[in-house]
Amino acid sequence: MDGKARTAVLRFENVTVSFDGDVALRDISFAAYEGESRIILGAAGSGKTVLLKTAMGLTKPESGKVFVFGQDISTMSEKRLFDVRSKIGMLFQESALFDSLNIEENVAYPLLNQPSIHCPKAEVLPRVKQTLEFVELGGTLARFPSELSGGMRRRAAIARAVVTEPPLQMYDSPTAGLDPITAHTIMALLIKERDVSQATTLLVTHRYQDGNLMANFRYNSEQGALEPARNGAKQKSRTTFMVLKEGRLIFESDQDAIESSNDPYIGKFVKQRV
Amino acid sequence: MLAGRALKNIFRRPHYGDDIALQMDAIGVGSLPIVVMIGFFSGAVMALQMSRALSQYGQVGKTGTLVSLILVRELGPVLTAIMVAGRNSTGIASELGSMKVTEQIDAMRALGTDPIQKLVTPRVIATCVMLPLLTIIADFVGMVGGFIIAKFVLSIESRQYWTSVWRALEWNDVTQGLLKPLVFALIVSLMGCYHGLKTTGGTQGVGRSTTQAMVAATVLIFVLDLLITKVFVSQGGS
Numbered sequence: 001m002d003g004k005a006r007t008a009v010l011r012f013e014n015v016t017v018s019f020d021g022d023v024a025l026r027d028i029s030f031a032a033y034e035g036e037s038r039i040i041l042g043a044a045g046s047g048k049t050v051l052l053k054t055a056m057g058l059t060k061p062e063s064g065k066v067f068v069f070g071q072d073i074s075t076m077s078e079k080r081l082f083d084v085r086s087k088i089g090m091l092f093q094e095s096a097l098f099d100s101l102n103i104e105e106n107v108a109y110p111l112l113n114q115p116s117i118h119c120p121k122a123e124v125l126p127r128v129k130q131t132l133e134f135v136e137l138g139g140t141l142a143r144f145p146s147e148l149s150g151g152m153r154r155r156a157a158i159a160r161a162v163v164t165e166p167p168l169q170m171y172d173s174p175t176a177g178l179d180p181i182t183a184h185t186i187m188a189l190l191i192k193e194r195d196v197s198q199a200t201t202l203l204v205t206h207r208y209q210d211g212n213l214m215a216n217f218r219y220n221s222e223q224g225a226l227e228p229a230r231n232g233a234k235q236k237s238r239t240t241f242m243v244l245k246e247g248r249l250i251f252e253s254d255q256d257a258i259e260s261s262n263d264p265y266i267g268k269f270v271k272q273r274v
Numbered sequence: 275m276l277a278g279r280a281l282k283n284i285f286r287r288p289h290y291g292d293d294i295a296l297q298m299d300a301i302g303v304g305s306l307p308i309v310v311m312i313g314f315f316s317g318a319v320m321a322l323q324m325s326r327a328l329s330q331y332g333q334v335g336k337t338g339t340l341v342s343l344i345l346v347r348e349l350g351p352v353l354t355a356i357m358v359a360g361r362n363s364t365g366i367a368s369e370l371g372s373m374k375v376t377e378q379i380d381a382m383r384a385l386g387t388d389p390i391q392k393l394v395t396p397r398v399i400a401t402c403v404m405l406p407l408l409t410i411i412a413d414f415v416g417m418v419g420g421f422i423i424a425k426f427v428l429s430i431e432s433r434q435y436w437t438s439v440w441r442a443l444e445w446n447d448v449t450q451g452l453l454k455p456l457v458f459a460l461i462v463s464l465m466g467c468y469h470g471l472k473t474t475g476g477t478q479g480v481g482r483s484t485t486q487a488m489v490a491a492t493v494l495i496f497v498l499d500l501l502i503t504k505v506f507v508s509q510g511g512s
Contacts, residue, residue, distance in 0.1 A: 058380050082386050096381035099373075114386035160385075 007070045009034055009168050009200045010055055015064035015074075017047075017054055024050040026247040027064070034167075035238075037194060037201045039211035041269050042244035048204040049093060051244070052170045055202070056088055057081040068168070086114040089161035089199075091171040095153045097145040097160070104128055104141040107160045117164055131163045132156070135189055151182035155189065162193055169193070170202040175210055183210075188226050192219040208269045215239035215255050243269070293396035301362050301397075302404035308357050309408045310415050316349055317341060317416025321423035334428055338438035341420035346443060346451040350413040352499055355458035358405055359491040363466035366397055367487035370470025371480040379471065389471070398463040405459035406452055413451065450506045457502065458495050465491040 008031035017025040175183035243251035469487035
């Protein structure tokens with residue numbers, strides 16, 4: 001991490017989260033800086049989702065502090081949190097689209113309801129259309145989430161997460177439960193979004209290959225496909241890997257370090273790589 | 275119960291008019307057929323039962339009085355509330371419960387809306403408006419049910435029946451009959467929302483909280499019914 005002067009986009013300081021005595025996160029500290037990509041690996045139940053929800057203020061830490069864009073959100077009231085949350089785009093694990101609204105209304109929801117985003121009524125529809133175009137779901141505006149396939153729902157949810165162009169984007173297991181080909185398309189989409197928006201990205205996953213894609217590929221806008229980032233010019237954005245085990249942060253470094261790690265738990269993730 | 279307190283703060287803040295209208299339609303118009311049926315038949319049954327008891331004193335003519343008193347004070351509010359609890363406490367609990375377990379509630383908070391304001395308040399307002407109206411309808415239909423029995427089975431003259439129905443009611447009865455549904459409406463909607471929002475544990479949890487909402491609402495309706503009746507009886511004095 002160079003530049004101490006830059007404030008971290010997201011910083012955890014000794015954060016512990018527990019639910020009715022079950023500790024979900026134990027003394028987690030890290031900081032993510034502007035333009036950085038973080039891949040958070042961990043087995044089921046290791047606290048990955050809780051970490052993202054804590055970063056959004058959806059769950060409150062029992063001790064420790066969470067700073068988002070330099071503001072301490074661990075003690076903030078729900079009302080003031082809305083301001084902070086409007087700068088964060090979050091993709092939920094099960095997409096969490098609103099069943100009662102169609103795709104257009106779902107994607108327009110943050111534009112119309114985030115109190116700190118004053119989007120003129122006339123601009124809502126064009127922006128929704130543009131974002132849906134971006135995730136290649138142009139013709140589905142009037143459809144309902146239940147009518148779409150899993151991969152399409154995931155894409156609509158991504159559209160909803162990024163429609164406000166938030167500088168911090170968090171994706172909770174974007175490829176979970178999808179077939180490998182769809183999973184690849186979703187990852188390509190996230191990389192495209194990252195490279196276009198230059199946003200700070202947190203990716204939670206249990207698949208190492210997702211992280212590998214994120215770290216080593218970039219989006220080629222001319223060909224409309226992913227291409228390996230040339231080694232020397234490893235994008236401006238840096239990729240850091242984090243591994244969670246039973247609520248503890250047991251690893252935080254770059255890709256070379258994770259691949260040479262001797263830890264059997266970490267090894268299990270890396271070996272999946274095909 | 276905490277949900278109830280949280281609610282009152284939000285009664286003034288930005289309202290979601292569309293949601294209120296939608297809920298009114300679901301709760302009010304949707305419950306109308308069942309409420310009419312229940313009201314009609316309970317009124318008719320009561321007229322039959324009462325006439326038998328009254329005939330021992332040779333007072334069959336008073337059937338209308340009893341039907342109207344019991345309907346307006348007790349059966350109308352309680353039966354309607356229980357029907358609406360069965361339809362809507364459970365409906366609300368399972369809807370909000372499903373939203374909770376699929377992270378839609380979290381998503382709502384993440385996207386800048388307070389779920390209490392967006393989901394709970396419209397449901398409470400809609401129920402509080404619709405339940406008293408439904409009760410009035412049930413009361414009236416029940417009186418008609420009683421009237422049909424009175425006229426065709428007991429051969430009481432229609433004018434006599436309706437006069438006794440009308441004379442029986444005092445302000446005390448009417449306020450009691452309107453206060454009860456208002457209180458019950460709070461119970462029905464809040465129990466549904468409360469149990470829905472604290473759902474955990476996947477689809478199984480949704481089923482559990484739906485049952486809990488119904489049970490809690492029904493028990494509370496009867497408990498509060500007794501309390502309110504007690505207050506009115508000791509106040510009415512006469």
